[in-house]
Amino acid sequence: MTAEARLGQVANYVDERTGAAAWMKKNLQKVFPDHWSFLLGEVALYSFVILLLSGTFLTFWFDPSQREVIYEGSYAPLEGIKMSAAYASTLHISFEVRGGLLMRQIHHWAALIFMAAIVAHLMRVFFTGAFRKPREGNWIIGVGLLTLGIVEGFLGYSLPDDLLSGTGIRIAEAIIQAIPVVGSYLAYFAFGGAFPGEAFIPRIYTVHVLLLPGAFLALITAHLMLVWYQKHTQYPGPGRTEKNVVGYPLMPVYMAKAGGFFFIVFGVIAFLSAVASINPIWLYGPYTPGQISAGSQPDWYMGWLDGLVRMAPPLESHFFGYTVSWNILIPGLIVPGILFTGMALYPFIESWITGDKREHHLLDRPRNAPNRTALGAMSITFMIVALINGGNDLIATHFDLSINQIMWGTRFGIFILPPIAFVVTKRLCLSLQRADRELVLHGRETGRLLRLPHGEFVEVHEPISPEKAYLLTSHEQAPALELPEVDRRGVKRAGAIRNKIRSRMSVAHSEAIPKVSANELKEIEH
Amino acid sequence: MSNEIEAIKDPGLPAHVHRKADHDPVAAKRAERQVAILFGISALGTVLLIVSYIFIPDDVFIFIPVMGNQNAHQLGLGLGMAISLFFIGMGAIHWAKTLMPDQEVIAHRHEFRSPESDRKEFVQAVKDGAGAAGLGRRSLIKRSLGAALGLSALSPILLLRDLGPLPGNELEKTTWKSGTHLVTDPGNRRIKASDLEVGAVAQVLPEIEDPEHRPLSDIAKDAVLLIRLRPDEFNLDADRLAMTHEGIIAFSKICSHMGCAVALYEQQTKHLLCPCHQSTFDVTRAAKVIFGPAARPLPQLDITVDGEGYLVARNPFSEPVGPSFWERDSR
The missing domain is CATH 2.102.10.10 (Rieske [2Fe-2S] iron-sulphur domain)
Known part of the structure; x- marks a missing residue:
């Protein structure tokens, strides 16, 4: 019997027991558009699977306890030192369990790549406008996954209870303690008493291996089901419209590619783990609150937060015998809160500005939405400035600068550079639109020079293909909203200020270089 | 920018270009062999993993240019695993790209919005349901339910009280x-x-x-x-x-x-x-x-x-x- 016949039998078996034939038939032929940027979300998904697998392996030996033990393992430099059982068991996994160190490295690398892939995927979705109706809900789920990822990653690197991770927990405790009115109570509840106590590692272990992975699974499932049900977006181009999806069918092409890609992601992570050792906790030693190592750094996705905390001015209010630590609250809770809320609400904000309530399945080329692209560049600049300050000590030693220079540079930079990035990006987008227009009207420069009979030199331009011309002109250019301040009878409308803001933003949002129309092309030909 | 201006026409999907392996059996056979070789390399990676696990003691160090001294056991395990996984992926993707159909297909999309009649009936059903329950009229029920739900949210907060002692002046x-x-x-x-x-x-x-x-x-x-x-x-x-x-x-x-x-x-x-x-x-x-x-x-x-x-x-x-x-x- 051939393989096809056998698989056919399996299909038959499944249908006779579930009646799924109609559904399966339709969904096995489901079409997925192909583009490298659609792989970013896949990288995140596969890293998550790798995290589950490697994490399960680690739980077989990890002892989530702050019980004090004396180290008697094979790593000689720590012999006889008092440490927590959590730290001792992490050393055991690293030195005595064969493949244990590799799995720890895979788990940590996969976490770093998981977060990087989520951020890259988020940027792709943002810059191409994939979050627009009907996908606003999935955008919010995505922001939720990003937030959970940051928390889960932080808890994960806190578990080994080494000197570096204990310092991270100490900082988290200080943030909790800084919350007005209830801070010291919350800190005592979280830690089961005074910091560090013996309750924290077992508690965050449950959160790290049960609660948050469960939340991840639920949210990822919802995220994917929505992608499946709403069908994937696609880039614009000839033959691609709002009404269709052009791509490869799930079975077999997409299955083979996506399945293969999982192994490639796993292979690359295993390779990194084999050759590039990270978080060598045995060098840091066990945690004790009285010690620290220079160059204390969180993982990269927390770096921006640490950078904001570092650059905060030394502000504290004291009144009626109470203390409010603005130097902790602003960078540690208020700014991140505003950033993430704004990010979650962005689809609704944009649709309010544009007044556009239609469905969108064709993606924008970033240059064709200059305002949005500029806003994205501005946010990225903000994050990068914060991240640079989060690594100011390492940058200072590596580039021979002083920490003070970097700190003051970023203190000003965080206010000055993002608006500059906004303006520059917007100008760049408009220039690219101008270049597109030029290309459609006058064709591509060939680099061939022609000497005319009267001696003049001209460069020969070649017309571009109709496909390219269509791609460069197929986007929409919606005019700004018209929101008159007074109604027909000359009476000022209610909510005038709101309308003014809205129409200002709408004008800024619709700024564009007029795209080439067929009429213009014809005129040129004559 | 207004609508009277004629947009440039959609020329439609470009014509499909066939690959060599689609019509040349020799090329197809070659592609098949390449896929098999990639899977073979993966198998060698697994062998390296097994050998490293069993035969290389964990205190052997080898010198590798650029990387310096490396623990041979760890490196063998890691590289073996990396090769074994990576080349399964490479093989599968090479298979998909050279031998599986590469013609893009078109599926249709439908607006998510239901037909007007369905929408009306749906909205009506929601209204009828809410009306039948008296949500609009019986404000006492609404308020007392809200209060009860709000209060019941206190119980988990209360039950978590014993997470830790009160800080006092500690x-x-x-x-x-x-x-x-x-x-x-x-x-x-x-x-x-x-x-x-x-x-x-x-x-x-x-x-x-x-x-x-x-x-x-x-x-x-x-x-x-x-x-x-x-x-x-x-x-x-x-x-x-x-x-x-x-x-x-x-x-x-x-x-x-x-x-x-x-x-x-x-x-x-x-x-x-x-x-x-x-x-x-x-x-x-x-x-x-x-x-x-x-x-x-x-x-x-x-x-x-x-x-x-x-x-x-x-x-x-x-x-x-x-x-x-x-x-x-x-x-």
């Missing part, structure tokens, strides 16, 4: 009392002023009966840094100067910003730097904050010597140590 207290001896950490020895040279730094803890079982939560508040300067190097008022002893000044080692250990001492400038967020304290001016996010100086411990010349605390800390909290100034 955050303000340390183990330091009048007359507590300073002992070295590590070592747990009492120290004399003469043990510390000018320019030197030492970490000390309060002497306790059972130093073997000193809780970490005590160290988190008790850790103190001793620094010895020449007495004329200080720039202190009389009260603060009186708290030093022969040029030895004692500060809480727990950062007043977020509680990290303030462990970096710069001997030239006499600055203390916290490695977490770079708050910088000037030792000569009673740990005044001269840079960074910390808002308060490090609390200073009042020290003197006992009859035998050992350093002791003359008084406990006069303010809470460590990071700020809401009720910090209240007592």
